[in-house]
Amino acid sequence: MTTEPVITLRGVRAELGSRPVLRGIDLTVRRGEVVALLGANGSGKSTAVRSVIGQVPVTAGEIELFGTERRRFRDWARVGYVPQRTTAAGGVPATVTEVVSSGRLARTRFGLFRKADREAVRRSLELVGMADRAKDSVDALSGGQHQRVLIARALASEPDLLIMDEPMAGVDLASQEVLADTLRTQVDQGATVLLVLHELGPLEPLIDRAVVLRDGCVLHDGPPPKAVGQHALPGHDHVHPHAPADAGPIRTGLLS
Amino acid sequence: MEILDYAFMQRALLAAVLVGITAPAVGVYLVQRRQALMGDGIGHVAMTGVGLGFLLSWSPVWMAAVVSVVGAVFMELVRWYARTRGDIALAMLFYGGMAGGVMFINLAPGGSTSNLSSFLFGSLSTVSPSDVTAICVLAAFVVLVTVGLRRQLFAVSQDEEFARVTGLPVRFLNLLTAVTAAVTVSVAMRVVGLLLVSALMVVPVAAAQQLTRSFAATFAIAVAIGVSVAVGGTVTSYYQDVPPGATIVLLTIGAFILLTVLAAPLARRRARALAAARPGPDPAECSIPASRAADGKVGA
Helix, strand or coil: CCCCEEEEEEEEEEEECCEEEEEEEEEEEECCCEEEEECCCCCCHHHHHHHHCCCCCEEEEEEEECCEEHHHCCCHHHEEEECCHHHCCCCCCCEHHHHHHHCCHHHCECCECCHHHHHHHHHHHHHCCCHHHCCCEHHHCCHHHHHHHHHHHHHCCCCCEEEEECCCCCCCHHHHHHHHHHHHHHHHCCCEEEEECCCCHHHHHHCCEEEEEECCEEEEEECCCCHHHHHHCCCCCCCCCCCCCCCCCCCCCCCC | CHHHHCHHHHHHHHHHHHHHHHHHHHHHHHHHCCCCCHHHHHHHHHHHHHHHHHHHCCCHHHHHHHHHHHHHHHHHHHHHHCCCCHHHHHHHHHHHHHHHHHHHHHHCCCCCHHHHHHHHHCCCCCCCHHHHHHHHHHHHHHHHHHHHCHHHHHHHHHCHHHHHHCCCCHHHHHHHHHHHHHHHHHHHHCCCCCCCHHHHHHHHHHHHHCCCCCHHHHHHHHHHHHHHHHHHHHHHHHHHCCCHHHHHHHHHHHHHHHHHHHHHHHHHHHHHHHHHHCCCCCCCCCCCCHHHHHCCCCCC
16 A cells, blocks of 8 residues: 555635634545544534535635645546535436436546446446446435445546545445445455545444544544444434343344 | 418528427526526526617627627626525516616617517517528527537536536536527527527426436427427417417427326336336335235225
């Protein structure tokens, strides 16, 4: 693993309206790393990744992508972005293939699709297990399936860097496992990943480093909190009764 | 086909075909980005162009094109910079455009508001040879943009944030969409009229959506509907001596209702086919056993 930085944030500040959301963030993601950005709602984690892609204007500080200042960065085919699911909805029906093809545009000249581009779209659909739904309307998909389509769209340009904003939010268990597998494949092939997560969940074994934000500042930057550690994160408000250690196996199935 | 013997009807039919193609072709992107009423706003602004055309004795079609393009660019700028108070600014732009049109046409020598009427609601007999030239040039631009850049415009209209990360020039494409919509208004003005042009942008798309699952099919069917109603409305207008714009719009809405009624059983059949092709999750959990459902003791 080399140490070449892929994403660099230095003293980044950003405001939404006039409210400061990022108050001087330093963050480096190196090639091949999988970094999770954690924190409570309103801690600035989504704003941080959206500042990286240029969707949120930065009031101070520097952002670099692949060693190039973000404003001068043009090689967007190397970046695959998965937005929060709510942002992607048009007023006209669109098929899974049509949506995923948008992700391939960065690799085409003037939007002309060649055979290789169509194959890349098909491959990325296979990666997320949605190839059989290629001709279906995205409106007919479940939340988890829709999320898989958005990830296929990000993968269609065969990126070196994946940026994902809450990829597991509202995703059913089966799709979560598909997503974790897909991500593992990408990481094995050397992809760098920055993802915003509410909790580590099924992605935990993949994550090299966790950066915890609170009130727009970096609170923790290091190995991901293990085992019960995530429950100690600021703002974590899960309440679930823990069975006593000597209790029998928990029976959840109707037939057990 | 005596209808084709008249030169003015040849021009009107050619214009109708071009309107039928261009209005839904732009409209599909406007509907996709949920700006269905944008065409209506541009239509209001274009009235100032028509008025200026009369005042300066220039071609009203070209003047309307210029003014509505300026108006559309302004609307796009408002969308960027004044998100919260944008609707007030747009309202002022629309009514200002309408008032400007009425004012300029009354200032023109020999002009009165009655001259406006053919531009507001469309008129067959007034499509002049120079109008046809302008309409052809403008329609060619619209087709070039909406078909040639369909993947880019689709991506931007579907998900602006993602489009930015693919490196697309999002602002330029947004401006281009607005400008193309403005040009389309000028194309459609002579046949459908400024106040009704937006209907031909939006309703064929809404009608096509009743049948389709893909963007490409929606685009194609919307254009097919657009051409059919534009030509059908023009011919009806000739034989029945009714205003073409109103006829075309009423036909479009009729097509929408027809397709909506036809689509319901189609959607049901499609859902059944889907369920048959893909067996759902284990039925043991959620369905009432047939024996119990049949004896009627279990509430519906």
